[in-house]
Amino acid sequence: MNLKVRKYVIIIFLITLTFSCKKDSSGISINSKLIQKKWNLPTPNSLNFKWIEFTNNNNYIIQFLDNTSKSSSYEISQDNKKIILNNLGTIKVNMLTDNVFDFNLTNTGSNNSINGRGTPGTYLGNSTNTNLICQYWYLKKGYEYNDSTRLFDTIFYPKTNPNSQGLIRLNEFYTNYGTYMVIRLLKYQNNYDVSYYTLNWRWKNEDETEIEYYYDVRDSETARRNVRVLKLSANEFIFKEDLGTYFFNR
Numbered sequence: 001m002n003l004k005v006r007k008y009v010i011i012i013f014l015i016t017l018t019f020s021c022k023k024d025s026s027g028i029s030i031n032s033k034l035i036q037k038k039w040n041l042p043t044p045n046s047l048n049f050k051w052i053e054f055t056n057n058n059n060y061i062i063q064f065l066d067n068t069s070k071s072s073s074y075e076i077s078q079d080n081k082k083i084i085l086n087n088l089g090t091i092k093v094n095m096l097t098d099n100v101f102d103f104n105l106t107n108t109g110s111n112n113s114i115n116g117r118g119t120p121g122t123y124l125g126n127s128t129n130t131n132l133i134c135q136y137w138y139l140k141k142g143y144e145y146n147d148s149t150r151l152f153d154t155i156f157y158p159k160t161n162p163n164s165q166g167l168i169r170l171n172e173f174y175t176n177y178g179t180y181m182v183i184r185l186l187k188y189q190n191n192y193d194v195s196y197y198t199l200n201w202r203w204k205n206e207d208e209t210e211i212e213y214y215y216d217v218r219d220s221e222t223a224r225r226n227v228r229v230l231k232l233s234a235n236e237f238i239f240k241e242d243l244g245t246y247f248f249n250r
Contacts, residue, residue, distance in 0.1 A: 028093055029080050035093075038177035039101045039118025047105060047116045053179055060085055061181055061198060067215060069196040071181060121177045129208040129232060130176060137237050137248035139170040172248065178202055180213055211239065 038053035043065060050063040060074045072086040083091040088108065095102035099120060104113040124130055169185040180201040186193045200217075204210040204226060214224040230245070231238040237248040 028096060030076055030083065030093055031096060032076055034096055034098070035083070035101070037101075037123075038121035038175070038179060040121050041116055041118050045116060046114045049116060051121065052116075052118065053121075053175060053177060054083075055175055060088075061175075061179060061196075062088075063198045067198075069181065069198040071183070071196050124176050124178055124202065126176065127208060129203075129229075132232050132234060133237065134174045134176050135250065137172050137174075137250065139172070140247040140249050174201060 035054045036056050038051055040051045041047065041049045043050070048065050050065050050067075053061045054074065055061065058073055058075065059071060061069065061071045063069050070088065072088065074083055074085050076083055081092065083093065083103075085091060085105075088105075089110070090106050090108075092104045092106075092113070093101070094104065094115075101118040101120075102115070103117075104115050106113040171183040173179075173181045173183070175181075178200045180199045182197040182199075184195045184197070186195070199213045199215060201211055201213050204212040209229050211227050211229065212224055213227075225241065227239040227241040229237075229239050235250045239246055
């Protein structure tokens with residue numbers, strides 16, 4: 001091979017290498033169905049995520065390591081390479097399979113990306129009752145707030161300051177990956193406060209008439225909350241626990 005031919009070969013090789021590197025760094029094409037899972041991250045991690053879940057109604061839910069939560073909408077970019085998290089940042093997907101979700105998150109206003117790697121959570125299945133309950137519900141009626149530290153008391157009927165007009169609206173949301181999220185809207189004079197709470201949920205019996213709520217599978221029995229389902233249909237959900245009965249509709 002003469003010198004001139006060799007130079008052309010080297011140039012072609014360098015051009016090919018350059019385009020390959022650019023392609024690798026741009027992220028992979030995202031399967032919108034495959035991403036719709038709860039992805040558990042190992043602890044500790046640089047993102048301080050316990051898990052992130054993408055729901056089938058284009059919302060994301062994050063539970064942080066301190067058990068606080070965040071939720072908003074998400075969308076996949078037009079080139080199908082990034083996930084845009086409203087009120088948070090942008091995710092570039094490095095790997096997405098049935099068992100691995102490797103990504104880099106760049107927070108809005110930052111140039112630094114943080115790597116995360118998740119594995120799928122436990123899927124609860126798609127039984128009739130599971131499919132019925134996995135949607136948004138709106139609190140229609142519940143027992144009056146009492147001064148207690150029990151789980152539902154502090155979430156559903158929190159202590160409020162004297163200027164508060166109290167609970168304006170409360171929604172709850174269940175997913176097939178065992179996520180239970182409460183969205184609570186309070187009004188303080190002319191200001192509104194939105195809070196998010198996330199727990200885990202699962203059926204406690206085979207008949208799927210009792211639900212157990214908990215923060216962690218290692219929680220003691222006294223740290224869990226159990227309720228009995230009185231009615232569950234496409235438009236109405238009623239459950240009873242030891243302090244009262246809650247009525248929800250769609």
